[in-house]
Amino acid sequence: CIPGRMTRRLSYFLTERIDCMYYYTYQNKKYAALESLALLSCSPPRTDEEVTFLINRPPENRRASFLVTDPRQLTAKTDGVEWLDSRRIEAPVPDLPEDIRHRLEAGKLRAINFRHPRWEEIAANANRRRPIRKRVNLLAVGDVGGILLMALKLLGGECIGSIGICDLNENTVARWVAEMSQISWPWEYESLPKVEAVLPERLFDCDVFLFAAAKSVPAVGSSVQDVRMAQFAANRPLVESYARQARKAKFDGLFAVLSDPVDPLCKAAYLASNAGEDGQWDGKGLLAEQVQGFGLGVMNARAAALAQTDLRYLTFLTDGRSFGPHGNGLVIANSIKKYDDQISQELTEQVKTANLRIRELGFKPFVAPAVSSGAMQLLLTLREEWHCGSVCLGGIWFGVRNRYTANGLETESLNLPDELFQRLKETETTLKAIL
Structure with missing residues (x-):
C-alpha cells in the first residue's frame, strides 16, 4: 500500500x-x-x-x-x-x-x-437459521438404508424431526413405515422422529437428502477384489440423476452420499448438478460444500477397534487420524505427534481389508458402515460437531475431520509429519485419476 x-x-x-x-x-x-x-x-x-x-x-x-x-x-x-x-x-x-x-x-x-x-x-x-430438528429424506431402504433408518430413528430425536423414505419397492417402504411407527418410548410418543413415505418427486423437500441407493453389490464369494470401485459404474448414473433433480428443485440442504464408492460419487453428483444444457459447468446446481460423503467414519471406528486389541496401535485412540476415501487410498495415522510410518501402514492395511473378514464369514459388511459412517457422522454433522466425512478439497472429495459452523465449512488443520503428508498427496493423485 x-x-x-x-x-x-x-x-x-x-x-x-x-x-x-x-x-x-x-x-x-x-x-x-x-x-x-x-x-x-x-x-x-x-x-x-x-x-x-x-x-x-x-x-x-x-x-x-x-x-x-x-x-x-x-x-x-x-x-x-x-x-x-x-x-x-x-x-x-x-x-x-x-x-x-x-x-x-x-x-x-x-x-x-x-x-x-x-x-x-x-x-x-449465509446466516439463515434452520429448524433445530431437521427433515431428513432417505433414498433406498435396502441393507444400508434399513440399518441407517433404524439408527437415526433411535438416536436422532434431538436434531431430526421426521424422516421420509423412498424406494423403488413400495412394499419395502410400507414395511419400514409400519415397523418404525411401532418403535417408541412408552408415554413419550413424540420423542423419536416420525418415519413416513415420501414420493420421488418430493425427495428434496427436506433439509438433508441421504443417498443410500445401490444398483448392484457384488455377491459374497465373488472374485471382485475392489468391491467399491466395481460399484462406481453402476451407481454413478443413479447419483447423477438425483443430483440433477436437486438442481431442478433448487435444493439448498445437505446432499449426503453413503453408497460406494463414496468419494467419486460425491464428485459425480456435484458435476452433474452443475452441468447446463450444453454440458458445461454453470454453477447453478449444488454448491461443493453442500455435498458430503459419509464413508470414512467406519474406517476410523475400525482403526479404533484394532487399537483397543493391539498395543502397537494404542496411540490411535488418543492422537490418531483417518484420511482419504472409503477404500483404496485410505490413510490411517497411528499418531500425529508420534507418527510411525510402518505402524500406520500396517494399521491402514488391516482397516482397509476388515470388510473382507465379514465377507469370509458369508455376510455383506453393511451394519457397521450404516451406523458408524452413516448415522453417527450425520448426527454429529447436524449438531455442528467434528466428524469424519468427505468434503471438496482440491477438486476431489477427500475424507477428513471437519465440521459445519455458523460461518461455513471447516476442515481440521494439523502439523503433519512429512511421511504422512506424502501419503495424503499420493491419495490425492489416486482420487484425481478416478474422476
Missing part, C-alpha cells in the same frame, strides 16, 4: 483501501477483500458489525464458501490437501488489519468466492 491520505468516493469500481484492505457494502452487508472488486466502497466495519471476506478465484471444483482458519487461505490459488496442514499452503501471508485478524482467530470469518455465479445468494443465506 502507498501511505498517505486516501479519499473515498461512493461510486462503483472505486474502493477505499486501508492497510491493504478494501471494504465494500452490498445489499446492507459489509465485505472485505484483498483486491479491487466491482462493488460499492464503504468504511471499515464496526466491531459489532458482521463482515464477510470475498476472494476471487475460478469457481469450478472448489467450495464457494468456507470458514477461514488461516490467512493463507485468502491468498491461496489452490485448495488441495495442503489445507490439512496450513503451513504447507504455498501462498503469501496477508497483512490483515487487527479487527479482521481477531475475527479469523475467533472462528467468525466466512469467505465467499466473488466469482461464483451464485455468490449473492450464498451471502444472503
Whole structure:
C-alpha cells in the first residue's frame, strides 16, 4: 500500500483501501477483500458489525464458501490437501488489519468466492437459521438404508424431526413405515422422529437428502477384489440423476452420499448438478460444500477397534487420524505427534481389508458402515460437531475431520509429519485419476 491520505468516493469500481484492505457494502452487508472488486466502497466495519471476506478465484471444483482458519487461505490459488496442514499452503501471508485478524482467530470469518455465479445468494443465506430438528429424506431402504433408518430413528430425536423414505419397492417402504411407527418410548410418543413415505418427486423437500441407493453389490464369494470401485459404474448414473433433480428443485440442504464408492460419487453428483444444457459447468446446481460423503467414519471406528486389541496401535485412540476415501487410498495415522510410518501402514492395511473378514464369514459388511459412517457422522454433522466425512478439497472429495459452523465449512488443520503428508498427496493423485 502507498501511505498517505486516501479519499473515498461512493461510486462503483472505486474502493477505499486501508492497510491493504478494501471494504465494500452490498445489499446492507459489509465485505472485505484483498483486491479491487466491482462493488460499492464503504468504511471499515464496526466491531459489532458482521463482515464477510470475498476472494476471487475460478469457481469450478472448489467450495464457494468456507470458514477461514488461516490467512493463507485468502491468498491461496489452490485448495488441495495442503489445507490439512496450513503451513504447507504455498501462498503469501496477508497483512490483515487487527479487527479482521481477531475475527479469523475467533472462528467468525466466512469467505465467499466473488466469482461464483451464485455468490449473492450464498451471502444472503449465509446466516439463515434452520429448524433445530431437521427433515431428513432417505433414498433406498435396502441393507444400508434399513440399518441407517433404524439408527437415526433411535438416536436422532434431538436434531431430526421426521424422516421420509423412498424406494423403488413400495412394499419395502410400507414395511419400514409400519415397523418404525411401532418403535417408541412408552408415554413419550413424540420423542423419536416420525418415519413416513415420501414420493420421488418430493425427495428434496427436506433439509438433508441421504443417498443410500445401490444398483448392484457384488455377491459374497465373488472374485471382485475392489468391491467399491466395481460399484462406481453402476451407481454413478443413479447419483447423477438425483443430483440433477436437486438442481431442478433448487435444493439448498445437505446432499449426503453413503453408497460406494463414496468419494467419486460425491464428485459425480456435484458435476452433474452443475452441468447446463450444453454440458458445461454453470454453477447453478449444488454448491461443493453442500455435498458430503459419509464413508470414512467406519474406517476410523475400525482403526479404533484394532487399537483397543493391539498395543502397537494404542496411540490411535488418543492422537490418531483417518484420511482419504472409503477404500483404496485410505490413510490411517497411528499418531500425529508420534507418527510411525510402518505402524500406520500396517494399521491402514488391516482397516482397509476388515470388510473382507465379514465377507469370509458369508455376510455383506453393511451394519457397521450404516451406523458408524452413516448415522453417527450425520448426527454429529447436524449438531455442528467434528466428524469424519468427505468434503471438496482440491477438486476431489477427500475424507477428513471437519465440521459445519455458523460461518461455513471447516476442515481440521494439523502439523503433519512429512511421511504422512506424502501419503495424503499420493491419495490425492489416486482420487484425481478416478474422476
